[in-house]
Amino acid sequence: MLRSDLAIQGAAPKIARPVPLRESVFEALLELIVTGHLRPGQHLAESELAELLGVSRQPIREALQLLSGEGWVDLHPGQGAFVHAPTVEEADQLLAVRALLEAESARLAARHADDEGVRQLQALCDRGFAAVEADDVDAAVTANSELHALVTALSGNKVLAELAAQVSRRVRWYHTPVARRRGAASWEEHRALIEAIAAGNEDRAAQIMRDHTEHTRHSYLEQRAAEPVESAPQPTRRRRPRSAAN
Known part of the structure; x- marks a missing residue:
């Protein structure tokens, strides 16, 4: 009952x-x-x-x-x-797709972002600069991921946000090795991006994001060329012992 x-x-x-x-x-x-x-x-x-x-x-x-x-x-x-040790081609393709998705995210964010969204972006940018000054790579990478995710959320395009989320963890994987190399330059680019979004300048926001993601892609590829990733050992075939001749 x-x-x-x-x-x-x-x-x-x-x-x-x-x-x-x-x-x-x-x-x-x-x-x-x-x-x-x-x-x-x-x-x-x-x-x-x-x-x-x-x-x-x-x-x-x-x-x-x-x-x-x-x-x-x-x-x-x-x-x-x-x-898994990603091939250079694998990383290059994913980072190229990321550039396309995030450039469009930035363009739409400049159209739709409100004052609160811009304040949140600025707070994340401040966190990123502080992390770089403290040489805290993990904190810088986390702030970077959150900032890019927020730009995508501010775009207002749910399909675009879903697609970007699918590649976000691998992007973070590729960004981590070059975060220290990119350093403050990356966050200066973020600051310029936020200014373009705040001004509602769609074309400039898209171009800054496109250049920004390309800088990260080239940094990763340059580092891979200088420090190749070790591949897992290939399976070895075991020989069967030969039987004694009759």
């Missing part, structure tokens, strides 16, 4: 289900990959990861499978799991 009455009235709260452990481990490992604490090409030993995160090997194994399915980890039979 009680159950049916509550159901009819819609008064019974839904109990939040706990997040499966494999998904929590997935997010933890992905964050370590994106921030560069687990480097491209690095071997991922299940026992070491389990000890690091304080879990058993089973959720580690399941999370590695999930990461492999999304292209963050490469699984080599007989050798284990390795952080």
Whole structure:
């Protein structure tokens, strides 16, 4: 009687289900990959990861499978799991797409952003400059990601925001290695972008964002050329012992 009455009235709260452990481990490992604490090409030993995160090997194994399915980890039979080492072409293509998406985001943000949105952008820019002065790469990368996400949100285009969100983590992955090299110059570009958005200058905002994302792309490619990423070892074939001749 009680159950049916509550159901009819819609008064019974839904109990939040706990997040499966494999998904929590997935997010933890992905964050370590994106921030560069687990480097491209690095071997991922299940026992070491389990000890690091304080879990058993089973959720580690399941999370590695999930990461492999999304292209963050490469699984080599007989050798284990390795952080995916993106090819130069792979990185170049993604960063080029990012430039197209974010230039359009900036153009629309200049059309739609209100005063509060501009104030939020300025606050993020101040955080970024402070992080650079403190040589806090992680904080600078986080502020950078938040600023770009806010520009996309201010565009008012939900489809564009969804597409940008799909590539945002990989963009952060590629940006982290060059954040220190880009330094204050990157945030000066952000400041100019915010001024264009505040002024409602769509063409200038789009051009600044286009140049800004291209600078990051070229910095990443230059660093890759100077410091090639180690690839995971290739699977080796085991020779069968020859049988003795009759």
